Amino acid sequence: MGWAADWIEQTKLWVRGAEGGKPDEQQRPLAQRLDATLRRGQEALSPRELRRLLQDMEQVADAALSDVEGGRKALALMEWYAAADAAAHKDFWLLSIERFGPDAQALQVARERYDKAGSDAERSEAEMALRRALLSSRTRLLQRFAQPQGGLEFLINMRAQLLALPKSEQQRYVALDAELEHLFSRWFDVALLELRSINWDSPASLLEKLIQYEAVHDIRSWSDLKNRLDSDRRCYGFFHPRMPKVPLIFVEVALLDKMAGSMAPLLDESAAAADLSKANTAIFYSISNTQTGLKGVSFGDSLIKHVVETLTQEFPKLKHFATLSPIPGLRSWLLKHGDAALAELDDKEKAALEKSAGGVTAAQLLAALEDPGSLGEKSTLRQAALYCAARYLGRETAKGRPLDAVARFHLGNGARVERLNWAADLSSKGLKQSMGLMVNYLYDLKRLDKHRSLLAQGKIPVSSEIESLCKG
Known part of the structure; x- marks a missing residue:
């Protein structure tokens, strides 16, 4: 009960x-x-x-x-x-x-009646009385x-x-x-909401809303927006019939032939549009809630389901659905808990990190990561940062929930932590939040319920690659 x-x-x-x-x-x-x-x-x-x-x-x-x-x-x-x-x-x-x-005294009586109910029939009657008392x-x-x-x-x-x-x-x-x-x-039940496609021919007032409410990657200009609404892109929003001009939540999608590992190509206004005949992957690279007052009202899962259904109707060759997402809480977690994570490295890894960073603390690691784009694949600093990021996303929880807000959203919708991407967002915001790191969350349509079940047990669903990185 x-x-x-x-x-x-x-x-x-x-x-x-x-x-x-x-x-x-x-x-x-x-x-x-x-x-x-x-x-x-x-x-x-x-x-x-x-x-x-x-x-x-x-x-x-x-x-x-x-x-x-x-x-x-x-x-x-x-x-x-x-x-x-x-x-x-x-x-x-x-x-x-x-x-x-509500009448506090009447509600107390109704609650006591519910607590004392001894049979299913009494409990049903007590429940109705409690509901009436709550009105x-x-x-x-x-x-x-x-x-x-x-x-x-x-x-x-x-x-x-x-x-x-x-x-x-x-x-x-x-x-x-x-x-x-x-x-x-x-x-705002999803059954009452309408999913609409937003494109360059949409009303200017609606396009201005996209610029205003974009919360992940700022839209710098109208040409930037036009690039995000090009032929190889799609944008969808959920609308309420009483608020028809304001998208409550919207998602920006890139159609590619592989999983995206960096924001730069996606935001490059001079790049040619991708060949849609070869597109097999849909990348959700920005999902923005426009209404702070709707916090706690969940329609993200339904949005993604509707978008996947709409995309597959238009592009039957699409087989993979993933995100390219920021890791907004990584740096702050590292500063508070990174020392404990780095302490679990083996002696050889600690010695290499001490040589590269001048020590084995999170503060020393962060200070050494001034220019992540210059670090090679075998860099000790890079490997240490990837290890910490994998631990943060794949292991750390609070009350059984992922620590990172973006992770909670996607993992709660049935995705799994798929891949970390080095130097994927070298903007000032990306460097400040996560030293340029980004993550792909994969929506495996056949395993969404399985992943939700794991998360309900306090276990974060991750790929073998993330699992390997977590071990250092």
């Missing part, structure tokens, strides 16, 4: 606001402010303004109103929010948590904001504001964040 425990634990997030959080040092509790006459200290809204805001929110959430009328009132409140400052936004968030949450006017309040044009974007941007707060401050608004994530998971 682990699922039940997880579900009941989740309910604690939904009502934490109702149980009260630690107020800012400069603010009185919200209840005191609502009953007061005068503003105090650094409080954003006066008591009168706060009461008026609460009244407007109650009107939006009024169950007696139709969704259309509720949406109209929500639109007026959205206009207020757009003109308000960040401190006033926090008052809005606190009101939604403390005044629109709140906050849910209706947020749903009403999704009614008018631009409402979904309003809610997504609001959650992005929440997530941009320091971690310590986010805890105060965890109930609102949890409910928004829950609603977004329903509203």
